[in-house]
Amino acid sequence: MSVIELRDVSVTFHERRQTIEAVKHVSLTVEKGEIFGIVGFSGAGKSTLVRVINLLQRPTSGRLLLDGADITDAKGSQLRDIRKRIGFIFQGFNLISNVTVGRNVQFALKAGGWEKSDWDRRTRELLRLVGLENKIDTYPSSLSGGQKQRVAIARALANKPEILLCDEATSALDLETTEEILDLLQRINRELGITIVFITHQLDVAKQVFDRVAVMENGSVVELGDTFDVFSAPKHATTRSLVERYLGIAVPPQLVPSLPAGQIVELRYKGDAALEPLISEVAKRHGVSINVLHANVSYFGPHAIGILIVLVSGGDAAVNAALDELKSHVFGFRKLDRTALAQIHDADGADNEDGTDADDAGNENRGEKETNA
Structure with a gap:
């Protein structure tokens, strides 16, 4: 069953008398419970496309469906309810530096309408899930990059979302920490049944966790399918370039x-x-x-x-x-x-x-x- 469907979605920006087509006529579906990847080089339109899914970016044309319902024009309380169902993990963590780890998570609970009496219990539950329960009173400045991303994941899960969007969530991390974060996201996907949409330019991330993948170039999806099928026999020049950068060898x-x-x-x-x-x-x-x-x-x-x-x-x-x-x-x-x-x-x-x-x-x-x- 498709939990997300994009139908002929385009996003156009107008800057300094120029028209920029960031996303061009993208149609794809994301199935419930899968880890779906969007890959491509910088400027391909990946971040713009993923922000359409929770309507942080409104499509210029085309339609967005969630569980079969058209939500493209959602506003007000309907939009707020939709966003509670969709967690978002950013590349730069986006933590509030002058409050503790626990308070960072509780801001999401407050925004989600949780009773204050439940904040402490839910916060500890989330931090336990990401392996940071003992950091509840710690400030972000004393955390490593991987720990900051774990706090960001806990915050994104605060309101029990059905979908988790990850925008280059590992590109600021070293290799070992990346592996740990990917393992955590796979466990969240498996144990909680949360659908994950993950954008990256890193093929080692794609090969490890994605069930299916869309390859983007210049705002368009140029290849789409099972991850192994797409990368084992790439058809488009962009996909071939991604594969060669990762697998290519020479005498x-x-x-x-x-x-x-x-x-x-x-x-x-x-x-x-x-x-x-x-x-x-x-x-x-x-x-x-x-x-x-x-x-x-x-x-x-x-x-x-x-x-x-x-x-x-x-x-x-x-x-x-x-x-x-x-x-x-x-x-x-x-x-x-x-x-x-x-x-x-x-x-x-x-x-x-x-x-x-x-x-x-x-x-x-x-x-x-x-x-x-």
């Missing part, structure tokens, strides 16, 4: 001149195939040598995506037969031109005639020949 340039004769190829696996001993089996079967030059395997939930760069050496016929078999077992197969790779190494640090950096020029076109299996 170490300093190795190229000393490599023996043979064909360098990049192989991409997905799902269970990433775990199969394919390389050794193909080498044995065709009597070739297959050396792994670089490798990366990453998991999106329980599913693996593997990238290998290998050097296949041997007789021409045997190498071609081995490459054909490798190609038939992977979803991505790309031959790499060693002459182009060597030229990148030779020109490393030098400027091209047109003034561009040699590394940038090499990244743009490394002489690669690509074939999708």
Whole structure:
């Protein structure tokens, strides 16, 4: 069942005689109880879109439905009731610095209409949920970034929302703290049944927690689907760029001149195939040598995506037969031109005639020949 539905939503701003289309004709649904992600680079329109969901940003056109009811034009008490159902976690925590952790949570309870006699009980209950019950009388200035975000999560949950919106909720945190916050949000989603909409530019966040994902670019949703399906076989250039930034690998340039004769190829696996001993089996079967030059395997939930760069050496016929078999077992197969790779190494640090950096020029076109299996 869809708890959130956006129908052809657009948001347009007018600034300094300019028209800015921040969101363009977005239609999507978020299912009850899922963790739905919105990813994209800075300026893609992610934050504007997520603020439409609790009407902090009114759509210029299109409709917003909550549990099947059109709430686009909600005002007054109806709007206040809607916002009680939707918690919001900000990137910058937004805590009040001159009051205690407990009072920060109680401000949300007061705004939500809780009886004052219930404030202490509910505050302790929320802080216990996020692992900070012993910080109730502490001021935010003495907390770590992760602890501040836990207080923000407790505050967002104060009024027992059905939906939790997270706007870059981990981008200000270090890696270890990010893992802890994501684990906490997954537990909240699982134990409380709260639907979470999370926006981020960090693919490591997306791969760990999102059930489904929308990729945004220039105000539009360019890809939408199950997280593993979207990132294992990206179709749009923006999605491919996100994946390459996270998973992309390259032959170490300093190795190229000393490599023996043979064909360098990049192989991409997905799902269970990433775990199969394919390389050794193909080498044995065709009597070739297959050396792994670089490798990366990453998991999106329980599913693996593997990238290998290998050097296949041997007789021409045997190498071609081995490459054909490798190609038939992977979803991505790309031959790499060693002459182009060597030229990148030779020109490393030098400027091209047109003034561009040699590394940038090499990244743009490394002489690669690509074939999708």
